Amino acid sequence: MNQPPPTTSELTQQLIEFRDARDWRQFHALKDLILSVSLEASELVELTQWKSAQKFEDEALEEPMQQRLREECADVYLYLLLVAERAGFDIQQAAADKIKANGVKYPVEKARGTPTKYDKL
Ligand SMILES: [Mg+2]
Numbered sequence: 839m840n841q842p843p844p845t846t847s848e849l850t851q852q853l854i855e856f857r858d859a860r861d862w863r864q865f866h867a868l869k870d871l872i873l874s875v876s877l878e879a880s881e882l883v884e885l886t887q888w889k890s891a892q893k894f895e896d897e898a899l900e901e902p903m904q905q906r907l908r909e910e911c912a913d914v915y916l917y918l919l920l921v922a923e924r925a926g927f928d929i930q931q932a933a934a935d936k937i938k939a940n941g942v943k944y945p946v947e948k949a950r951g952t953p954t955k956y957d958k959l
Contacts, residue, residue, distance in 0.1 A: 846930045879914050
């Protein structure tokens with residue numbers, strides 16, 4: 839039987855323990871953590887380079903691409919957790935707040951079925 843996945847705070851705690859066991863906090867300035875989010879996001883984007891949208895979607899459902907996608911998404915996510923921890927906010931709450939704010943910016947009756955930016959709706 840599989841264990842349930844760790845919560846965001848449990849993951850953050852695991853990450854802090856991983857970092858501190860290696861004495862890496864000294865290298866984790868907030869701006870470097872943010873840079874690392876961008877670098878890892880670029881590795882995620884690189885997976886799609888030179889592929890049509892359909893080809894990539896097909897590949898993403900199968901190995902080995904699904905594993906590579908999992909790993910790069912995890913890298914981005916883990917750095918985001920470190921950014922939030924370092925800056926002292928709850929990333930789950932920030933994400934929930936952002937979904938709520940987007941709901942106000944993009945009301946269903948105006949935004950449904952259109953990719954138009956909120957200021958042009
Ligand atoms: Mg990576």
